[in-house]
Amino acid sequence: MAGEAKTAENLVEKPQTLEALRAGIVAGRTRATELAASYYERIEKKNPRLNIYLSLTKERALEQAARMDALAAKGDPLPPLAGIPIGIKDVLVMQGAPSTAGSKILEGYQPPYDATAVKKLEAAGAVLLGKLNCDEFAMGSSNENSAYGPVLNPVDPERVPGGSSGGSAAAVAANLAVATLGTDTGGSIRQPASFCGVVGVLPTYGRVSRYGLIAYASSLDRIGPLAGNVRDAATLLGLIAGHDPSDATSSPAPVPDFAAESDKPAAGLRIGVPAEYFAEGLDSEVRAAVESGIAALEAAGCSVKPVSLPHTKYAVPTYYLIATAEASANLARFDGVRYGYRSPSSETLAAMYSNSRDQGFGAEVKRRILLGTYALSAGYYDAYYLKAQQVRRLLAEEFLRAFAEVDAIVTPTSPVPAFRLGEKTGDPVSMYLADIYTVTASLAGICGVSVPCGATKAGLPVGMQILAAHLKEATAFRVARAVEAAQA
């Protein structure tokens, strides 16, 4: 497991489970205010090294903790996350708290409202500690595109934590939060979860309201939890999911009790293994760890059979065309007029737009805006954007066919374990290929979980990706619990 990594510093620590923390708070053995203070103490010690938090929301957190302590003292019933310290990725807005999305262009911005997922966590009693570092506008696979410097991986600080929710994964790995919210557009929850040895959830598209998420690619963006174990992640998803009138794409489907569903044994579930995800480019130690996870599923009574997803190799190019096209439209709003950075010395409106954007955006964001604008521009629209949308349908239909035969599909989350800082920054295509196993589910809108399934000889965590059909998160959680149990 992650904790065995041979680093001189001891940066990895597993958070207590929600159940254990809750028992302490309900019984009065643990005070929420003291728990929050102890987390802020840890953050103060470890954050200068790891760069996980961009800002802290101490006042709001301690007020909420005091409210929970008062409820407990009176013997009133406590909400499900009473006093639980949670961190929020900085692409989700919190009223009055800095929300930078990892970009200079939003430095100093203090949003006038809360994201729905944030509001729901707080209504459930959670204590929100602060805002977590991420790649600028969630564009990246290593956290090296943050305007505020990269997060370091607590397992091995010479390596990246993955991206774009690198801070969200690293915070759980280092126990600088019990759980966190991240966002996933092409793998941005699952891949960092696998790199840091924690659990990360990609909910079905529409399961969680995107209201208050600073948009990257709206047809792909999702908000999901990261936690130290599968059951806690399932609990959190249940609390943030559900229809929201403020997001027209949010699903009215009823939200199951995911934690209780995850308690059901995995025996009898049909597991598909796609050969396309075990081909050239897969690290041999990652393969071995994932295969041991598959063996654990067989031992738990699942049936395992091959499935075929032949369009997999087209997913990365399809993803980068669609995501950048949507990004070029979404990021047009950052123009120095209504919020965020305005270049101080522009004589005309047009110059103000372009100077503000040039000075405010980092290189990867500019690259993606340019690629997206190109793919949408006259003469190229059909060849690039429309073509990618057609391939997107082929990829989605292929998954729907596979899910007629199996309940879940298991793959490696990433072809490699956490790579070194700087290793891929010079070559955008090689960085994009880090997402090769995760972008497929993003395009198809299906759900999934990344769960630790072993480690390399050097102690780097390996994640198994468990994919399930639209709205079948409960199935993915059951499978993930079985993989997790075999690790214990």
Place this chain on the structure above:
Amino acid sequence: MSAKVTVEDVERVAELAHLQLTPDETGRMLLDLNAILDYVAELNELDTKGVAPLAQVSELQAEAGASDLRGDVVVPSLDRAAVMPQAPESDQVFFKVPKVIER
């Protein structure tokens, strides 16, 4: 679809996107865009004749009860007093920007 991007293309696209690039940046973006477009050209191998584009996945969940649009009803949105202070320059009613029309 494996068109080679030229410096002029990069400059034109940058103008469309309101991005002002330095000559250094233009050079780097030219290299990167060509590398990325070479890579995405793989999609040409696929015959997609007659395949309807998929812009949004909610339609795939129709049977699972995907969302209907809400009614077109006026509801209050964020209060101007909460929003305007975030603007780089405003008089609290309007956003101020550099002069657009000379006279």
